[in-house]
Structure formats: C-alpha cells, structure tokens
Amino acid sequence: DKVRVAVASNFLATAKQLAQDFQTRTPHQLALSAASSGKFYAQIRQGAPYDLFLSADAERPQRLFREGVGNKPPVTYAIGQLVLWHPEASQAVDQTSLEQLSHQRLALANPRVAPYGLAAQQLLQQMGLWQKLQAGLVRGENVSQAFHYVRSGNVDMGLVALSQVKTMAIPEAQWWQVPAERYTPIEQQALLIQDNAPAQAVWQYLQSPEARAIIQHNGYALANIGE
C-alpha cells in the first residue's frame, strides 16, 4: 500500500534514503510530499490526506496533536544541528569568523518560520551580535534557501544545517558545527495522522536502528528512544 508522508523540505533528501531502504524491507510504497512545515500545518488542519507528518520542528506536530489530529503523541525522529559555513574561509572556521564579520553578509533561515533560523538567532543573540549584524542578515524562507544563498556565491557565510553540508560533501575546513548548547535543540518531530497498518509500519521503521543510522549519517542527532 501507499503511505503518504508529508516531509519538511530540509529532511527531504534524508527521507528519500529512508524511503528507499524502507521499500526494500516492506511491500509498502512511500509517497513523499515536500513543503514547509507551516504549510503542512495549514493543510493537515484542512484535512490533507497525509498518513504521516515529518515536521521540521516540534511545535507544529504538538499543536496538531492538541487540536485532535492523530492518536499517538508526536515523537522526535531527528535533532537538527546548526553549522556555520564559510566557503571562502582563509583560516579555520569557528565562532571568531562570526565575530569578525563586518560588512559581509550572513545567510540564515527566517527565525519566524524556520527552526534553524530560530537557532541561528539564538546563537547570534547569545554572542551579542544580533543587533550589530542586522543590516547584513539575509533571510531565506527556510534553511535550504540560506544554503543556496551561500552556495551560489551571493552571500559569504551562512548558518545552515549539518545535514546539508554532509549531503553536499562540503570539506570540513569550510564549516564549524555550532555546539549544541548554544541554541535550543532543533527537535524534529513526527506525527502519525492515520493509524492504518502501512502507516504504522513506517512509524515503526522510523524508530528502528536501521532508520536511526541513516538519519544520523545524514547529519542529525538523535533523541533517546522512549523519551
């Protein structure tokens, strides 16, 4: 059977790998729909026919669950990791790269709508750079846009996702993984919307060691199971 999965855009590349692996193990097919988590929230409230929602954050699945969608509480399937990427770096990239920023521009995801953006904001605020850098901040609608901005050479540095630099095999010299304690963890939660057997199978698979290995390999941290 076909399971329709709503996947937050930033997780799409990983979700494709998961789907491939899953389909070799079960007779079920996965249909992956990608969009921003905010859009999925609006759509699921309007009865969108998804069986499973892999959000980029915790807030939206939680809110949907509170509003009566699904009958299992959401679980964290991955934890996003923030990195600072500076492709043209002449020295090792770390937090001083941010401190030395003056007129160069810095790309990040829009904190209002994207969890990675919020994490980036928290980092900058904590470093006391938030006000100072305002004029040079370029906000992507989501973290993948922030990534494109840097990659296309329109912006010098970006606060992007570890999963992205891993997927694109960016040399380690160009980026610095921001320590996890510098921002609120980017918990990405999944919500089971339809409690049918194929969806259950996906739900189970998502928490299986095989799946967790793939997720981790793609640059995400993992929560402890059963949390």
Next chain:
Amino acid sequence: MLLSTYLSPDDLAALATTLKLAFLTTVILLLVGAPLAWWLSQTRSRAKVIVEALVALPLILPPTVLGFYLLLALGAQGPVGQMMSALGLGPLAFTFTGLVIGSVFYSLPFVVQPLQSAFAAIEPRSLEVAATLGARPLDRFFSVVVPLARPGFLTAIVLGFAHTVGEFGVVLMIGGNIPGETQVLSIAIYDHVEAMDYGRAHILAGGLLVLSFTLLLMVYSVNGRFRLRAAS
C-alpha cells in the same frame, strides 16, 4: 524511452500531471472566459468595472496567499468543503479536481484579458452585417467574432496554458504536492532544489525551458502567419 533515462518515474508523473492540468484548465478557461470576455467587451453596464476588477484580482494577489485562502475555502472546514461533504462528496483540496479549480481562478485574467481586447477591436459593422444576413447571435459569435478574434484566442490559449504550467504557489497550497496526483513539474523542480539535487533540477528546468520555448515558438509562428495572411 529517452525521457525515462533522464527523468525519474516521479518526475515523469509530475510532467504528465502538469500537462493534463494545463490542458484541462485551458479548456475550461476558454469555456468560461470567452462568454465573460464577450460580455465585458459589449456591455455598457456599470457592473462591468467591478467584474473586470474581480477578474484581474488573481494577478495582484500573491499566489501563495491566494492558495492559502483557496485552501481555507476548499478544505474540510471551509465553506466549499463543508458543502461538498454535505453533498456526500469528498473535499476538493488535495485532489486533481481541486487543482483544476484553483488553476482556473488563478489563470482567468490571462484568458479573459486578451479575449476582451480582441473582441473589443471587432468592428460592430461586421456583426451588423451578419445580423442582416440572417445570423442569430450565437451564430454571429462563432462565424464572425471567433475567426476575427483568432489572434486573441491564440494569445489567450498560450497565456492560459503557460501560466498554468508555471504556477506554483496555488498548486502547492491546495494540491499538497502528492506525487502522481497533485505534484506538478514546477514543484518537482523546486523540490529537487530544496533537496540540493541540483543535477535533476537542472535537467527538469532545462527540459521545461526547451519545451516551453518550442511550444511558444510554434504558437507564435501560427499566430504570426495568420496575422500576415489577414493583412495581405
């Protein structure tokens, strides 16, 4: 087949969905748009400007915003959605039918405006002559107005079709990006970009570009030849 070496099954499905959507939307737009444009071109009613402004509204509203409100209207909780379920029918959002409805709204001005201009340019004398020759109103429309407005129709068809192929925001919102069902080419390309699968994005975008350009070239050639013949 050549296409399948470059395109994944999902991409192929998206291409098929896109063409089907654009074709159906264009047909419906012509059926709805031609009478509307004719009325607009002929009426002296005061309601005319209001209708004109309403028709043009989708132009000015960002597609995602339009899509959001269409979603609210067509979705399970929305007025249309409630009506549909009262009638024992499923909601329109997230179905191909819903996409067609959204696209028709979105591309309406692109069909109505060129048709209206073409209709307005037709000499009233031609219609008077047709009436004196015994042609009833509908007959006059098909035997005089349509042929004389042919360049306008071609423009309307290209714009309607093209704009539906290129539409993104509305489809994403009310379609839900479901592969094989409501995932269209524009979204598939965007997804590849989002997933940083640039290679496939380039192939799809390049293909769309070449296809679109060829299509446009064909239509404009026909249109141009027609116009030249009419002028000589």
Next chain:
Amino acid sequence: MLLSTYLSPDDLAALATTLKLAFLTTVILLLVGAPLAWWLSQTRSRAKVIVEALVALPLILPPTVLGFYLLLALGAQGPVGQMMSALGLGPLAFTFTGLVIGSVFYSLPFVVQPLQSAFAAIEPRSLEVAATLGARPLDRFFSVVVPLARPGFLTAIVLGFAHTVGEFGVVLMIGGNIPGETQVLSIAIYDHVEAMDYGRAHILAGGLLVLSFTLLLMVYSVNGRFRLRAAS
C-alpha cells in the same frame, strides 16, 4: 495613523517597499516594453516569433525556478555577478535594485502583450494620414499611436503593476527578505501564514485585497470611461 494600529512597523515597511518596487518596475517596463511591443506589432521579420516566445517565457517558467536561476546568474560565479564585479559594482542579489531587475524580467510579458495587441489594432491609415500631415515617426507614435492605444496602455500598467505586487517566487529567491529593503508584502503575508500567525495574515491579505480591488476598480473605471467616450 489608522494603518499603524493594524500593521506592525515591519508590515508597513513591506507595504512601502512593495509599492515602490511595483511603481519603479512599471515605469521601467513601459520604457522598455513600449518600443519592444511596437517593433513586434509592425515587423515582418522572422526574428519576431523568437522574440515573442522569449518575452513570454517568464510566464511559463515557475517563478521559484526562475528565481533560482536568477540567483545563480547574479551570484559571484554567475555571469551577471562576474560582470558586476568587473565593473567594480556590488552584487545585485538581496538589493532593491536586484529586485527591480528580477521583477522587470518577470512582468515583461504582462506589459508587452497588451501593448502589442493594442498597437496591432491601430489602423495603418491613421499613421499614413499623420505622415502626410508632416508628423515624423516618433511624433506619430506619441500623437497617434499612444492615444489610440490608451486602453492597451492602461491594461499594461495594471497588469505590470499588479503582477509585481503579487510576485512572490522571484522575490523570495533573490530578495533575501530584508526588512525595509527587500521584504515585500506578499512575503510578509506568507511568513505570517508559515508562522501560523493567521490573524496578522488575514489583516494584511484583507488590506491588500481591498487596496488592489480599489486600484483595479479605479483603473478600469477610467479605462471604461475612455472607451465609452471613444465609442460615442
């Protein structure tokens, strides 16, 4: 002021940016589009269909895709980016100027097409008469073509302006959402939707709707009155 009770400073800034962008884009589009449309309406050159198809291309390409490729073009490695830095100028992406350039590309067909139709509908006799009365080509254009094509110009202005106000994908990609500089209304509304702040989204969208509708109503009234006068 009334607006500020409902709109946050960021929303107000977005409104101002949007209007400025739409105005500038429309002005540039008229300057570029009118000569282009005139050439297209008069030429018998074979290049015509190619130019027509190129002009129509932005219609058919999904705006986000167009935006993505514009981003690549404007970037440090892109052709435009390289040119700009060769000229000693800063990059265009994420600047207001960049937005204007993107919008001009994106809305070009909306200005060229109605103008071209309007120009094509002008009786060659009118221009011949003007020539025999001593009017040089440019004089003929301004004293005969422009007034006779007035409805076409108004349509072009509305479409160009409206489409720029409603544009989303291109701006999203190359704008960078910088408040006061490149954050426009359509994106502000979208962000409210994404952030599940539906209340503010409704206010902004409602405001845009009323504003747009009023604008369209005004333009069509003027246009309608003109047409009625011409017909009487």
Next chain:
Amino acid sequence: MNTLAIDIQLTRGDFQLKVNCSLPASGITAIFGRSGCGKTSLLRAIAGLESGVTGTISFDQQHWLQPELNVPTHQRGIGYVFQEPGLFPHLSVKQNLEYGLKRATDRQQVFEFDQVVNWLGIESWLDKRPQSLSGGQRQRVAIGRALLSQPQLLLMDEPLSALDASSKREILPYLERLHSELNIPILYVSHSTDEVARLADHLLLMHQGEVVAQDTINSMLTRLDLPLAHSENAEAIIEATVSGVDGEYGLMQLAGSGGELSVACQSVDIGRQVRLRLLARDISVTLKRQTDSSILNVLPVEIDAIQQSDSTATQLLLRLRWGKDIVLARVTRKSVDALGLSVGQQIYAQVKSVAVLA
C-alpha cells in the same frame, strides 16, 4: 395591406428622427435628402440595428416593432447594403457570398448563386480575399451577398457611391431587373438623381429628420414647390410604349400619352412599356414646329405652369402638359419674355435627348 408602415422616433445626440409614413412594399422607393438629414438612421431603424427606436414598424402583416415587441434584425428577413462594403475579412469572396445564402435555407430561394455572381461580374474573384479587391469591387460583392440572403426587403444605403461611372452603368441594369422581374421591394438611399430616376417608383424626401413629402417618382420630380424640380438635374419621368422600330437608323418609336417619340433602339418588342427620363435642361421650346434641325423629337405641349419668380432669376421652369404627362423645361427668363409665353399656350417642346430607363 402590402406596405411598410413606419411610425418611429429616435434620438441620436442632438439629432431627432421622427418619421411617420407608409411605404409601398413593392418596387423601389428612393430616400432622398441632404447629408445628415437622417437617411441612414431611418434605414438602420427599419433594419432593427438602432436601439432606442420607439414606435411601430410593420411590414407586410409582420410586426417588427411594437410597444412590447422588437423583432431582432436576423429575423426581419431584410438585406442591407451599407455605404462601405463591410465584407468579412476572414472569408474569401465566395464564402462571403455564401454566408447569407447558407442561413436562408428556410426562405424561398429567389436568387441563385451562379446567377448573382454572373450578374455582378464577380466570377473571377471568388477565391480572393476581400482585402485584395478595390473599393468598387468590394461593393459589388456586398450587393451580391445581400441578394443571396434572399431578403423580403432590401435596404441599400448609397450602394453605388463607391463605384466608378462605368461600373455603375454595369450594375444599374441588374438593379432595374431586380425590380421589374423579381418584385423585391427596395428602399434605396442615394444622392444621385440619376440613380433615383432610373430605379425609383416612389420617392421619399427627408429634411432634418422628418419626411417632407412622398409620392410616385414623377409627381415628386415635377412639383414646382419641392426642391427636386429646382435642382441642376430637374427632370420628368414618363411612361411610354414601344410602337415601332426604324431598323436603318437604330431608332425605335415610342407612343406617349401626347404623341410619338424616337429614341435609340433598345427593344424590338412592340408594345413593351418603357420608362423615359426627360431632363428639364434638355428641353427647349419653340412657338412653331421647326424643321431643318438635328433634334428629332418635337412635342406639341400646353404650358401648364410657369415658375413664379422675382425679376433677378435668369432661368425659369416651365411645366408642360404633353397629353396626360407632365414634362419640365428650363428656359431663360429672356426667352419667356421674348417668346411671350403664358399659361395655357400651345407650343412645341424640342427634346434634345431622352433617356430610356427600362
């Protein structure tokens, strides 16, 4: 009651059309009047092409306009030839001609395609586009197209004004045949007294939106109180019968109510009715019958009226009675005095030329 009864009002800007008249629904009725007097407006109202017409129009027992009824143009069964041809640019000449024909399948087929195409001499353009014809050629096609729609009433608004003299002369006989052979009623707007004289049975004179007078063509032409008799082309129309033929000189004898006339031979059907046009300026008068002149036709006439005028007029009109017919002669006031002409006097009218119209 076989008439076209009209009682209508129409306002167009500051122009007011107010027509109340009853026209014979047979033969050709010419509508005559100055530019801007409302001829076109009247025709359009009859055709149902003007909105805002109030009043009544009925044709041959059919009500076209009534307080609660307004039969649309396409159901009135009219043909209309406009001042400009108005051919469909997207159709070939042939398709233009067939346009009305195809839509008239429920009507009696009076006009056949080949016949009309022949009449108007348009065979060789059938496959052309109207745009490649000259103005005159287009109007011929437009006339054919209107005929082929099998109208029960034909409205023509200066249909020949775009044709050159020789094309006109080619077409006029066919219009005459329309009228004599086919008995289709025609309302014919024209500025040309020549066309009117040749074609019209009846004449309606308009001035500033109103009907000034209407009557048979000859009564209208010879009334000294109407402007027609005072035009450059003042003329009389009389009926005569072919009474003999002079084969040697190509002449035929015509018997009028007051005697015989010789004119160029056009018919050898003795007894055939013909229509003659005598221009006032072609007639001179003499007191005695003169010989030794190249003028063949000298008619014994009685002076019926002499135009009253002030003493500055150079020329005067004489209304002359020839048998039961009336002819006009334009002579100088000097001659009237010199010859001592007075009403009731028997004199001779020398007719320099007589046109046989049909």
Next chain:
Amino acid sequence: MNTLAIDIQLTRGDFQLKVNCSLPASGITAIFGRSGCGKTSLLRAIAGLESGVTGTISFDQQHWLQPELNVPTHQRGIGYVFQEPGLFPHLSVKQNLEYGLKRATDRQQVFEFDQVVNWLGIESWLDKRPQSLSGGQRQRVAIGRALLSQPQLLLMDEPLSALDASSKREILPYLERLHSELNIPILYVSHSTDEVARLADHLLLMHQGEVVAQDTINSMLTRLDLPLAHSENAEAIIEATVSGVDGEYGLMQLAGSGGELSVACQSVDIGRQVRLRLLARDISVTLKRQTDSSILNVLPVEIDAIQQSDSTATQLLLRLRWGKDIVLARVTRKSVDALGLSVGQQIYAQVKSVAVLA
C-alpha cells in the same frame, strides 16, 4: 523645370503599376480611369506610402525617389485626402484640423485656420468628435485638415465621392479657388466627369496600371480616339471672356474665339476669363439659323470631323470648330443623313445650356 516627374514600377499582387510621365506642377491634374486601374496606387506611390516602388520621382527640383534615396512621406510636403476621411478618433474636429497646421510651422502659411474653417462650413462642429459626424461632414473636415498642413502638392483620392450633390456643389467652388487663387498643384482622382470638367486643367487617363494618354483637359475631352468623348457626359471645355452684361434678364455676354454667347450672369467684371463647359448631348445642329426658339445660343460652326462608325450606331459625335475652339455635338445618325452633313460644312450649333465653371 516645374514638373512632377514620375518613372516608377510597383507590383501589388498580380497587379502591375508602370507609370512614366511628367505632370505640370501647377493647376489641377485629374487622374481618370476605371475601378482597379491603379489610380490609388499611383497616388500612394507619389506620397511615399507604398513600399516596393522602384524608379524615380521628383517634384519641383526636389528628388523624392531615386535609386539610393527615398524621402519619407512626412518630408515630401504633400497633403493627402483619402477616399475615407481617416479622421483621428481621439481628437476633436478642431484638434484634427490643427494636427497638420502645428507641424507645418516651417512652411509658408498659405492656408489660415479661420479661412479654411469658413470655406468648408465646419465652424459649428469644431468641438465635436469626428465619430458624431456623418460621412460627408467628416470628409469636409479631412479636406480642411489636409489644406492646413500647408502642402506644396495636394493629392486627392475621390475626395467628394462620399458627399451629396449639394455638399459637393458647396465645396467645388472652393476647390476651384484653390486652383485659381492659390496656385497649389493638385492631383485629383475622380470618377466624376463633372468634377473633372470643373476642376482639371490637365487630364491623365489610366488603364490597367499604365498611362494611356495625358494632355490639357479640352484636348483630351474632344479626341474622338479616346474613350472620354464617347462617354455619356462627352463634353468640351472652352475659354471665353466676359464682354457684356444684360442686367434685365440676368445674363452676361461672353466672347469666345468664334463669337458671342449668353449665359446666366455670374460676374460683372468685363474682361474676366471664364471657363465654359458644353456637353455634347446639349448641342443640336441646324442648317440655317433658327429664330422663334427658347435657345439663346446659336453658334456658327464648321464640321471638323464626323465620327466614323458602322451602320448600327444610333448616335454619332460631330467635332465642330467654333473659331479656334472645338466643341462636340451628339446627334442621331438619322439626322446626319437627313441633314446631309459632311466635313467642312458650315452649320449652326444650338447650345441648350452652357455651364460656367470658373
């Protein structure tokens, strides 16, 4: 060398225009010919409105068309009155009139606004839109507009064909004045022999895209080998001088090269040159001078030529020499035989009416 020299070729579909002629760059030259013979094409080529014209055109020392040169229309300094008025719908009548005027500031102002408006009687429509005028009214505005652009050469393509007879009569005198008083050269396409006779000094006859003949108007009209003399309106134009006035009867005496004529008085300027038009059908001949007739003008003439014809013709043309002038008379063949007319014979021409043209 004050001429308009034309040597051009133009192909339009299967029609070929091939004109090589030199026209006087003064006075009015009428262009005459059947529908479709290329009159409009010729005018458009002269105006520079046709692309694809090859050859040379020069006017009054200005080269307009040469192998390497093609002066654009707006620099040729021409005025053009088209068959249809072509008024600008977005401008009022006044603004239409001013359109050319404003753009002719560098030319000599020959035509003044008020004068032209007066001439054409269009004062009361100045604030109207052209759409609210009738066809005839529009054409009058178009003529005014062309004049106000101060052209050095005026091209007119059947400018009066949309006007009714009385409007035509109103405007013709102004066109005559254009020519007599202002000396602006005019090329005038017309189907009307009446207009041609009144206006033209020179006549160009076209047939199937080529020039058949051209000459002064009277030579052209009275050449028995050209079709003009054989038209319905065959006529002669002669020049005469006012030699006396008969106040009582409103007549004036005119001295022609062969004697005197009486016509309706139009001028008391003794010695003034006038132009007379004598229609062939208005002239009859007698062997002896007749009295007792209302015909005032009897001219002693000598028969210059009698039209040769087969024995079926009813009417023949006589070419008559009156002094140094030529007039035409149309008489029946019967009369020619009855009166025994032959070339060289001295006879009398009775002229029923003479039109004074200017």
